[in-house]
Amino acid sequence: MRAGDCNLAQAEVIVAALDELPGDLDPEIKSKAEEALVGYATQLDPARLRRLGRRILDLIAPEIAEAEEAKRLAAEEAHAHKKTRLAMRRVGDGTTRITAVIPDAAADRLATNLEAFASPRRDDGTRTETGDYLPYDRRLGRAFCQMLETLDPTRLPIHGGDATTVIVTIDLDQLRKDAGIGQILGGAPITAAEARRLACTANIVPAVLGGASEVLDLGRKERFFTAAQRRALLLRSATCEAEGCDIPGTWAEAHHWLAWAQSGTTDLDNAALLCSHHHHRAHDPAYLHERLPNGDIRFTRRR
Template sequence: MHELATCSSLEADAANVPQGAFRTSTDSNQVDIIEHTFACAEAVEELPMIDQLTRPVLGRLATLEADVADIAAAPVHLLSVAERREALLRLTRLCDQIAAARLRVMAAGDDVAAVDGHHGIASWLAARTRADRARLARETRLAQTLDRRWPLLGAGFADGAVNLDQAHVLVAALDALPGDLPADTVELAETHLVAQAARFGPTDLKRLGRRVLDVVAPQIGEDHERRALEVEEARARQAATLFTRRVGDGTTVVNIRLADTLADRLLTCLNAFTSPRQATGQPGEKVPHYRKLGSAFGALIETLDPHRLPLHGGDATTVIVTIDHQALLTGLGAADVGATGRISASEARRLACTANLIPAVLGTASEVLDLGRTARLFTRAQRKALAVRDRTCRAEGCTIPAPWCEARHRDSWSRAGPTDLANGVLYCSWHHHRAHDPGYTRTTMPNGDTRFHRRE
């Protein structure tokens, strides 16, 4: 409005100049006025054109908001299956197109943030919309990259041919291309990946993006992939972390970041403990897979061979549990586990079957009655013999195969039960816990199986 007012004033001033001044005056001030007047007139002609381009945006947004409100209030449950299917697809495409339009505005939004004293549009928008600032920052970087570097991808995003998730993946793939590639090769790569977005989702596009040079420039693709993988593997090794946090309820939260290859190996090991699909909770309880994996992780730790671990303080990693003699015999009471805390006596008796755990048994005056040795554990040869004999978990009706089971004394080692085949039995992790659970009784069947029964 200020520019319009200024131009109007100059037009009025020019109107007051005598007619002859435009033809005969050589006065420099009048020449300046004439030139400025013509420039202002051109600006006045351009302003309505700019207004025609920009003013409909807000008007169309108002119409769009009203239409969306109508759709949200519509009785969608009355739509047929085919209509709901079509509505979902069209709404999803529309959301992606709106996201593309929003990112275009964000790419040009630095001055919007500056007016209110924010250092970036992501910060400004997070404060106004209460949205996640980190997500908005990622989207801002995406918007600026599309605007400055990848016009074809940006056009596909705006047209709805590429969705937001795909755009993130494709930009990452294109940005990772070597900086010394010819411009025509880069353009071919962008064109190819945008075309693949019509067929593949983000996960597949990430894989295709890594190999795009194999398609558009095979002569350099293999070497680029090798270098990219070496960099990725080095970063993965450097990023490996493990954090633990005691919750205070007997559990610890473990947060691990590993290379994908190591994570795959870990999951393969854990899946060996969770398959076949054997219940790991109470009978009839449906246990979520994440809980099965948690139990499997514990079983994996307990079955590690301590003799194959690096020496720690001159010996393979060993845990010493201090327990009262009476508690060891009855399974009632508690035991100390080094400086880490206390466990129940029944848990200590269970761990004594499989872990490299040394029980320090105390008498009534806390004198050490016995410092046990790990010779109480079944040897590898005995484990193999038990596997041949038992073949599966010996709990009645359990079919967990022997390689996934743990060896246990029928007559507990704490009660002087011998470590031999006659006194040995294989239990899966679930039934091994039940064998040490005072809430269950055990009965040995004529065929050697064990029947568990909950105490009333």
């Protein structure tokens, strides 16, 4: 540092890199590591020097580097396992804040899954009113919600005596209202429109109640479109059926054109293949939707 070949930030990086070396490392190897890092300080800025410091054993002692790296990774994974946690807190405005600490490998897997849903694709709800793409964090938030709805419940653990299931209770009169309200068992209230949307493809049990909370109808899996029907829908339309939407049909959801609450049947004549964005719009009372002569579905905001 006196000679001007190394500044304080670089010196701190070198000290940190040496401190991270295994405690039982041969002192001679540690001295070589220090000499090498000091030499590279004349060429590299602190950020690049820090990256080099993490791999310094590969340069000066490759014969032991792999074993030491394996031990370091094992220690990191054990540490990550102990620190893994997830907390949910209701904000009070209809949203819940989720905070999590998970291992890097799990985070990479989650990011890969979310980005499959969140990658920007034309006008599928990932653009703002000005035509710009939604910020990355907002796209990931929407993707997380969509991923939860596409989980296969048959591969989830038994919970409460049954395969993991969300039960939504709603009075029949409320279900038929545009502004009706339902209740997720053990959770938050939802609109009737959201309950009707979930009833199309989400793996829920819709429990329709009469005036005295008498169970009028407890939906079964037959209410959902079968795998064979899904394949038939894909043959009919390879993409989302909304006008101008080119989201692949394999990413889309089967929608009851006439809702089951209005005695709609689960058959191909009453089915529409819609991406998650347009499926939400189909159940949004702020929008009208109609079939065009070519089979596309046009959405129009109510005036």
